Ligand code: SF4
Ligand code: SF4
């Protein structure tokens with residue numbers, strides 16, 4: 001008698017599991033958009049061409065309504081002496097590195113969000129406030145964001161910045177690939193403002209070809225590495241340089257997408273809710289048997 | 302079945318010298334907290350774009366969740382495995398878990414920049430986010446904990462509903478409502494108890510997944526794909542030590558005789574649980590060959606060794622000794638070591654191990670951050686005191702069944 005009812009208990013457990021498994025496909029799709037269109041755009045930054053004029057910094061601030069000094073003030077090169085990072089007041093900054101080959105021509109590197117193809121920030125965001133668009137841009141949505149700053153923990157390039165000084169509606173600030181300007185048919189502000197065409201805007205696939213072409217045609221000028229082509233699964237912004245990228249303060253990263261490990265763990269634990277529901281059934285069975293045994297003992301005594 | 306012990310409200314005064322100190326600490330914390338709401342997170346904390354998370358996440362949230370694990374481990378032992386002899390510790394552990402998780406929820410809400418959007422994850426889902434999963438599980442589990450605690454409330458008030466003046470006609474209906482609740486709950490409680498255990502295993506481990514996505518930004522001594530497993534095992538191992546720790550403190554503070562027969566037996570189980578945790582922790586160290594980092598003296602290597610040696614190895618050896626299982630003092634020391642070890646592990650994982658690439662100086666919590674965290678803990682202890690003085694949580698030998706001399710009141 002007892003064993004049959006125990007069996008039906010387990011059967012009920014299996015049934016629950018099956019039902020839950022049937023339910024999940026609908027919920028599994030809930031989440032931010034994360035499309036990887038073959039037509040996605042990007043920018044190729046040639047650090048061997050950049051002259052460190054910081055016009056791009058100024059143009060970016062203007063385009064995003066951030067406070068800025070007049071363009072003339074940017075002729076002052078002293079800010080370049082210090083290593084800076086993009087923050088809530090500047091979505092892109094230019095850093096300077098000594099050039100051993102030509103001491104009077106230091107190397108300058110523009111830094112901003114890389115618009116990753118498999119963005120860690122998108123995978124991490126608790127409410128799906130960040131998303132990867134068709135055109136390659138990784139965008140942040142103020143209507144969803146709760147300000148938890150997990151995107152900042154996740155980003156391998158340490159890009160998202162937070163308005164720590166605001167008590168109400170602090171924002172996550174990062175390059176938005178000038179989405180509004182592009183929608184109006186304009187180029188990204190930095191690309192447009194660059195006087196020496198250090199920044200090339202276009203479809204990413206084409207940019208990869210252009211980059212390798214450049215390296216092939218001038219092997220003395222470049223190292224054979226297009227940074228961002230493969231890093232963390234590829235990024236929309238890519239870089240060319242005349243030396244190893246870690247010497248220009250780029251992080252050394254593998255080729256597997258940053259969210260990979262975390263997502264497979266997540267999906268492993270939650271594989272169609274089977275593990276949690278099975279655990280529930282198992283515990284239920286243990287509880288039921290323990291009760292039975294307990295009652296039996298009480299009957300005997 | 303004779304119940305030697307019956308949970309009942311304790312008959313003690315609320316105000317003692319210790320309570321006054323706690324009240325001051327709580328007030329100080331709330332003052333700094335007010336600063337956060339008026340001037341923003343940046344004004345009170347040392348957080349910046351390099352270090353987005355500090356002790357409010359590392360201690361209040363991550364360690365808070367781990368140290369509230371006594372709730373689900375005792376529920377599993379007492380209710381699921383149905384070991385009645387442990388029932389006396391289930392309620393205090395449940396109360397600690399309840400208060401602990403409430404602090405976690407409050408801790409999260411004050412740390413996020415837009416606290417008024419705390420409900421967003423309920424309707425805006427991101428299944429691939431470990432934080433989303435932690436958030437959802439914690440929210441549901443907290444509800445389950447409140448449901449599990451309801452019988453304590455109904456027990457306190459059934460037959461004793463006494464509303465003041467104009468509300469007194471409601472006494473009858475409220476009493477009937479409580480009785481109805483009590484009956485329904487006692488029939489359905491097993492659903493919630495199992496649910497609580499499942500939810501706990503889920504979010505205890507997902508809390509470990511949180512830092513996996515930080516990848517190379519986290520020191521290799523801690524960054525491992527088995528972080529979720531290590532978090533779960535350490536949470537299970539810290540559950541009983543936390544119960545021992547707080548039972549002994551409560552016994553001391555309320556002048557009760559500690560339940561050594563229960564606590565000693567719990568202690569013996571802890572040794573096994575710590576052993577399993579240690580095996581995985583060291584196995585991970587050798588398989589990933591990260592022990593090479595221990596040959597260099599650095600903040601990370603020292604913290605790692607302290608965490609493993611004093612948080613796992615020493616207390617494990619202690620819990621095995623029969624002498625420790627019988628002595629309240631030694632048992633207390635061993636339990637404190639485990640609690641401290643897990644606390645340190647969470648701090649290590651979320652703060653020490655996190656080394657962002659462009660930081661110019663390391664993060665150290667500000668006075669404001671420390672004040673708020675200390676204030677929260679003070680409030681927790683105060684609430685615990687208020688509740689056990691007014692609700693049947695702590696078991697005392699039942700006067701009607703036991704000779705009075707069997708229990709001694711010291712204070
Ligand atoms: S660089 Fe960072 S912020 Fe930008 S898309 Fe990649 S992960 Fe997101
Ligand atoms: S801070 Fe905002 S955008 Fe970043 S993870 Fe949190 S909710 Fe998402």
Ligand code: SF4
Nearest residue numbers: 050051053054056194
């Ligand atoms: S505008 Fe062009 S040349 Fe000037 S700093 Fe920016 S990328 Fe370099």
